[in-house]
Amino acid sequence: MRELCERFLLHRESELSAGSLKIERSSLEHFASFCEERGFDFRELSREHLAAYLRVVPGGISHRARAMRGVRGFCRWAQRAGHLLVDPGPFPIPRCRPTLPRVPSVDQMLKLLEVPDTSEPLGLRDRLILELFYVLGLRREECHRLDVEHLDLNQRTVRVVGKGDHERLLPLSPKLLETCLAYLEESRPKLMGAEVDPALLVSKRKRKRRRLSGSFLGRVVKIAGQAIGLRLHPHLLRHACATHLIEAGVDYRQVQELLGHAQLKSTSRYTQISPQSLRREFFRCHPRARFSEQNEEDA
DSSP: OHHHHHHHHHHHTTTSOHHHHHHHHHHHHHHHHHHHHHTOOGGGOOHHHHHHHHTTOOSOHHHHHHHHHHHHHHHHHHHHTTOOSSOOOSOOOOOOOOOOOOOOOHHHHHHHHTSSOTTSHHHHHHHHHHHHHHHSOOOHHHHHTOBGGGEETTTTEEEEEOGGGOEEEEEOOHHHHHHHHHIIIIIHHHHHTTOOOOBSSBOSSOSSOOBOOHHHHHHHHHHHHHHTTOOOOHHHHHHHHHHHHHHTTOOHHHHHHHHTOSSHHHHHHTOOOOHHHHHHHHHHHOHHHHHHHHHHHHO
């Protein structure tokens, strides 16, 4: 069974990011261990076996649901390939209510961008990191994989390699372009010295690979957030990017292109409209709401 799991993960490599693939691998390894310990023949997997597995999946409801979705994908692939002798039927996946984090306001984001001391090489680099996450809504892995050659400063664009190695070309705003230029001209040369590395975002430490890790990028966001009293991580800045664009009236499909979502429903999950914005748009657009608001003013 473990060999089948490896073949399935190889099949999934082109569809998932490195982080998602790691999570799916962990889920399947746990499932394989469960089947081996109980002596289940994977070829005759039944709904009862799956229900028994669900009872031992660790973590909260969202973690358990994700693990079971990974197992479901594996079983469907195995069934199509003829490795399952019977159809296990519907999967017992826990239903969890989708929740969205409370995103920082526009004012809070502007304060966040001012935290790094841009008179210092590291501060200028950290400002660029924050802007890439918030202005372009990049994923942590996408930011980590950026190379200098991905920037086209003449065309004011950046080429981003997303999930499944799918590429998208994103525009650089005037402010982001200004930060990129300053970093490339003033900060990065001081950090790199005489060394050569294709990575855009680099460490000041002299080592074989200077590219900043995903965990380091997360620490930059976390420390900057603490400076203004907020608990932040890169994905929350991605949420903020999408939410603020939608609130400003940008079409969902354009936000979808920016974020690199294959489906529009993914974009809708990444956005939330603040109660104040919803109230403002409701009174502005709904005919009965406009009438009611006018009456209140006349009273």
